[in-house]
Amino acid sequence: MDVGLYNYWAVIVLMMTGLYVVISRSNLIKKLIGLNVFQVSVIMFYISIGKVKGGTAPILEEGFEVYSNPVPHVLMLTAIVVGVATLALALALVVRLHGAYGTIEEDEIAEIDTRETNALESNAREIGAPMS
Amino acid sequence: MVLLAFLVAITWAIIQLRDLFAAVMLTGIFSLISACLFMVMDAVDVAFTEAAVGAGISTILMLRTLALTEGRSDPRYNRLELGPLAVVVAIGAVLIYGTFDMPRFGDPNAPIHTHMVPRFLEQSSEIGIPNIVTSILGSYRGYDTFGETTVVFTAAIGVFLLLSDLRRGRRVDDALRDDIILRIGAKAPIPFIMVFALYVQFHGDYGPGGGFQAGVIFAAAIVLYTLVFGLAKAEKIFRRRRLELLVAGGVLLYGAVGVVSMLFGGNFLDYNVLAHDPVHGQHYGILLIELGVGITVAAVMVSLFFLFARRQQV
Numbered sequence: 152m153d154v155g156l157y158n159y160w161a162v163i164v165l166m167m168t169g170l171y172v173v174i175s176r177s178n179l180i181k182k183l184i185g186l187n188v189f190q191v192s193v194i195m196f197y198i199s200i201g202k203v204k205g206g207t208a209p210i211l212e213e214g215f216e217v218y219s220n221p222v223p224h225v226l227m228l229t230a231i232v233v234g235v236a237t238l239a240l241a242l243a244l245v246v247r248l249h250g251a252y253g254t255i256e257e258d259e260i261a262e263i264d265t266r267e268t269n270a271l272e273s274n275a276r277e278i279g280a281p282m283s
Numbered sequence: 284m285v286l287l288a289f290l291v292a293i294t295w296a297i298i299q300l301r302d303l304f305a306a307v308m309l310t311g312i313f314s315l316i317s318a319c320l321f322m323v324m325d326a327v328d329v330a331f332t333e334a335a336v337g338a339g340i341s342t343i344l345m346l347r348t349l350a351l352t353e354g355r356s357d358p359r360y361n362r363l364e365l366g367p368l369a370v371v372v373a374i375g376a377v378l379i380y381g382t383f384d385m386p387r388f389g390d391p392n393a394p395i396h397t398h399m400v401p402r403f404l405e406q407s408s409e410i411g412i413p414n415i416v417t418s419i420l421g422s423y424r425g426y427d428t429f430g431e432t433t434v435v436f437t438a439a440i441g442v443f444l445l446l447s448d449l450r451r452g453r454r455v456d457d458a459l460r461d462d463i464i465l466r467i468g469a470k471a472p473i474p475f476i477m478v479f480a481l482y483v484q485f486h487g488d489y490g491p492g493g494g495f496q497a498g499v500i501f502a503a504a505i506v507l508y509t510l511v512f513g514l515a516k517a518e519k520i521f522r523r524r525r526l527e528l529l530v531a532g533g534v535l536l537y538g539a540v541g542v543v544s545m546l547f548g549g550n551f552l553d554y555n556v557l558a559h560d561p562v563h564g565q566h567y568g569i570l571l572i573e574l575g576v577g578i579t580v581a582a583v584m585v586s587l588f589f590l591f592a593r594r595q596q597v
Contacts, residue, residue: 204389219325236438
């Protein structure tokens, strides 16, 4: 079956959807889901490149001549496991942020931060201490 | 092709959903479908990993985070943003323009297939195992795999630092004690999952599989046990201290194989010197480092899950 470049285009659409979620959504968990979609689409891209027409899985066996490219498989296999480890780290940060701010919306966190900085500044002005 | 269209539809649904629980479940389905796609494209090892990691562990971690934080995203922030939309459309257009110079899908003469890979395919008798993915992972690119195992280890340390709460709060008994059907039903597959994980671990040289997949599958069995019987019981079997030792032990085993091969007069991670016959040496080397990878990955995944589960809502 000849699909030409269709695979690459679908991967790009997926990747851009993931990127859109990351930059447009304020909810931190939504952002992480977007990042996950982005990651899977990059993996899909590598695997698409590695496919050889008429090939089979790269496990040597009598009677098969053509194998798909094993190198992208190795790279992506480890990338997935590293990906879940870093995802766990990001989720841990979200849990701690929620503990500190009581919200997981990025815009609200930024708001709370500005409010606190302003309060600190006006306090400093009242007691006449120089702001660093 | 149909599967790829499915994936696009699921992502668009994820954008629109305000209920984060549904969004996370859709992410799990997304992973499962992409695992099928990897299978179609001959990447059996990758499909294996994606199915175990994406649909299993990461979904569970995300759900636990939802339980610790909040389940809905604020509707005020869920509108169509024109700025980001313009940015992604522009980048997407540039990338699609770039694909016109790429070799067609499945083209056997693409540059990626003509360098380096023929050597891996034709001369892998010097390694002596049929699964080329394992021989590249364990032997040709052993340094990279060592690095990646270390990254997993480091990420686990980061989560330890962020989530381990020194104040011991009251324990919530979260076991599903009343649900007898679920308990019996879940108990039955657990030993089989574990045996399967061991099979994947040690048969990885000949079939699809290896340390990364086996570690994740083994961890999935323990996660299932914890979900049904509660954290307190699971922690009695898998003590925190032992898990920490295992997390480090796997990486150390990997490194030790490298050091031992240096002591025998070879290079770091040069398994040829481990036995009298180079091919046997390669066998031992790959078996040992895969075991190291498996131990670290399993211990890291279980500790991550325990850390998230132990944390109480504040």
